Amino acid sequence: MAHLLGAENVSVSFGTRSVLDSVSLGLEDGDRIGMVGRNGDGKSTLMRLLALRQQPDEGRVTKRGDVTIGYLDQSDVLDGDLEVGQAIVGEAADHEWASNPKVREVMGGLVAEVDWHAPVSSLSGGQRRRVALAKLLIADPDVIMLDEPTNHLDVEGVAWLAEHLKKRWRANAGGLLVVTHDRWFLDEICTRTWEIHDGVVDPFDGGYAAYVLARVERDRMNSVIESKRQQLVKKELAWLRRGAPARTAKPKFRIEAANDLIADVPEPRDTVALSKLATARLGKDVLDLEHVSLAFIDPDGSTTDRNLFNNVTLRLAPGERLGIVGVNGAGKSTLLRLLNGEIEPTSGTIKRGKTVKTAILTQDVKELDEVANKRVIEVISSERSSFEVGGKEVSAGQLVEQLGFGPEKQWTPVKELSGGERRRLQLLRLLIGEPNVLMLDEPTNDLDTDTLSAVEDLLDGWPGTLVVVSHDRYLLERVTDHQIALLGDGKLRGLPGGVDQYLELRHAMPAAGTNQPGSPAGKADATESTPEAAPQYSEAEKRDARKEINRIDRQLGKLTQQAQKLHEQMAAASDVMKFDDLGPLGEKLKAVESEQELLEEAWLNAAEIVGD
Known part of the structure; x- marks a missing residue:
């Protein structure tokens, strides 16, 4: 594979803190790399260095002469005075970009519902993000770098972006570097993972799930990671094995490789025990919306004839864990405000149990403005000195440290x-207030x-009713037991098939916005961007494939034993310093691993x- 760009012994410091310390790495043709690490450990800094947007304090960044880079920053860099069309395609005439099927696909996938002639300054955060992505993706850079691309995108937008990036290049062409907290997205598109921590970069093969497994193995072998962090990672891995339906199709050899590591790890949640605790705290009645309708409210404060919710009924049980997904503007945050008692419905009733105490984590976190001058530990200590997590009492300091405040x-x-x-x-403030109904609006x-x-x-051991609005499908599958959808038609729809069912419903709906004046979907032939139907296989082909899977499982089992x-x-050989033996053994191991990959x-x- 051809070298695209790289870093040689780069170091970056901010004040007295070293963010990157003599880091050397490279991006090759065909690499799809996800960057993970704690906030402040240097993920965005490393990306800016590789994009040649920042200079290192020491070392150098190299780039092949003809390589072009497309870069999406976390911050909004669009000119608010431009119209949407100008921001994306500049002064190009409609026929120039509309004749390109690749451009039409990007337009249809990201901005079909955005008014083509609206000023950028009038758009919502999610719409501006889509416009910025569309501008980047219609170009043809050799390397695409995305810093938190899923921020402000809904579930459908994240799924479209993942699918587009997977098929954008040939297998051994182009390069992708992405920083994101969306673990489903990392698993879906990345073939390698870079973990940035303590000034260094550790590479791992595979996406997020493979990275979690490899990190546990590394931690166990080297015994250098503190036990608390290791237990958290092992519990995360346990979820990968026991959790969402989307992950049960992982190859058997991957699941079996994890079993020894997590055989002693309990289920993420003791659902029965938590339900009993929740019932004791809440009683039988929690929150019920019965035949509720809510009219749209214009900016001037007047109501409209169109309902945001139309005769909906929703009943929350003690200990229920509900996830909410939906299109932008369908009323997800408004539904939380209804449940929290902040707004009243136009018609219908809201019943609250006598012992219900709600708390809501909003998207903008303005609630902290009143304590802006206090220190973190002072804010928590003033609320409560101790807290119960998973049946154990912890101090405010311990709880603060559990969520990363050293x-x-x-x-x-x-x-x-x-x-x-x-x-x-x-989130800590809310939990310490001991609510029994907790609502989280885009918590990731x-x-x-x-x-x-x-x-x-932390949420696993929290006994109460939980309602989560999020575009992060990994989080929804991880902390909620079932999901509902808001599709913009004023109704609530159950999703027994989870987020995958929601995406199927959205794909089956008529394309919203395609008839909107000025929208790109109205100017281009939408058939070009319609995904191809999945191939249909006969029963005989499926039987042969099952036999093939069984045969491969047996072979992989033998190869795993050989590798071990x-x-x-x-x-x-290393223990007795027979280093001459290491070379031949390493070659044999490499051959076994190559056969495993095939x-x-x-x-x-x-x-x-x-x-399956």
Whole structure:
């Protein structure tokens, strides 16, 4: 594979803190790399360096002369005075871009519902993000770098972006580098993972799930990661094995490789025990919406004839864990406000149990403005000195540390916290107030993957009713037991098939916005962007594929045993310093791993035919 760009011994410091310390790495043709790490560990800094948008303090960044880079920043860089069409295609005439099927696909996938002639300044955060992505993707850079591309995108937008990136290049062409907290997105598109921590970058093969497994193995072998973090990672891995239906199609050899690591890890939640606790705290009645309708409200405060909700009924049970997905503007946040008692319905009734105490984590976290000058530990201690998590009592300091506020950060004024730190702190404030109905509106915004695991671990032991609005399907599958959808028609729809069913429903709906004046979908032939139907296989082909899967499973089992013996032999040779033996053993191991990779690819191809 051809070299695209790289870093040689780069170092970056901010004040007295070293963010990157003599880091060397490279991006090759065909690489699809996800970057993970804690907030502030240097993910965005490393991406800016590789994009040649920042200079290192030491070392250098190299780039092949003809390589072009497309870069999506976290911040909004669009000119608010431009119309949407100008922001995306500049002064190009309609026929120039509309004749390109690749451009039409991007337009149809991202901005079909956006008014082509609206000023950028009038758009919502999600619409501006879609416009910025469309502008980047209609170009043809060799390397695409995306810094939190899923921020402000709904579930459907995230799914479209993942599918587009998977088929954008040939297998060994182009390069992708992405920073995101969306673990489903990482698993869907990435073939390698870079973990940035403590000034260094550790590479791993595979997406997020493979990275979690490899990190557990590394931590166990080296015994260098503290036990608390290791248990969190193991619990996350346990979820990968026992969790969402979307992950049960993982190859058997991957699941079996994880079993030894997590055999002693309990289920993420003891649902029965939590339900009993929730019933004791809440009683039988929690929150019921019965035949509720709510009219749209114009900016001037007057109501309209069109309902945001139309005769909907929703009943929350003690200990229920409900996820909400839906299109932008369908009323997800408004539904939380209805449940929280902040707004009254136009018609219908809302029943609240006598002991119900609600709390809501909003998207903007303005609730912390009143304590901006206080320090983190002071904010928590003033609320409550101790808290019960999973049946154990912990101090305010221990709880603060569990969500990533170390001894130094605990004494940081709130006004100096980053966006992710502010969300963590507000969540802690809510939990310490001991609500029995907790509502989270896009809780994953600005949080890194390690912090998300800690938040999920905290929620696992929380006995109460939980309602989560999120575009992060990994989080929804992880912390909620069932989901409902808001499709913009004023109704609530159950999703027994989870997020996958929601996406199927959206694909089956008429394309919203295609008849909107000025929208790109109205100017281009929409048939060009229609995805091809999945191939249909006969029963005979499926039977053959099942036999092939069984055969491959047996072969992979043998190869796994061979690899394990070779690892043991290499460890033994290293212990007695027979270094001459390591070379031949390493070659044998490499050959075994190559054969495993070929078989794994054959397994996945056969699984696709079977349709499991």
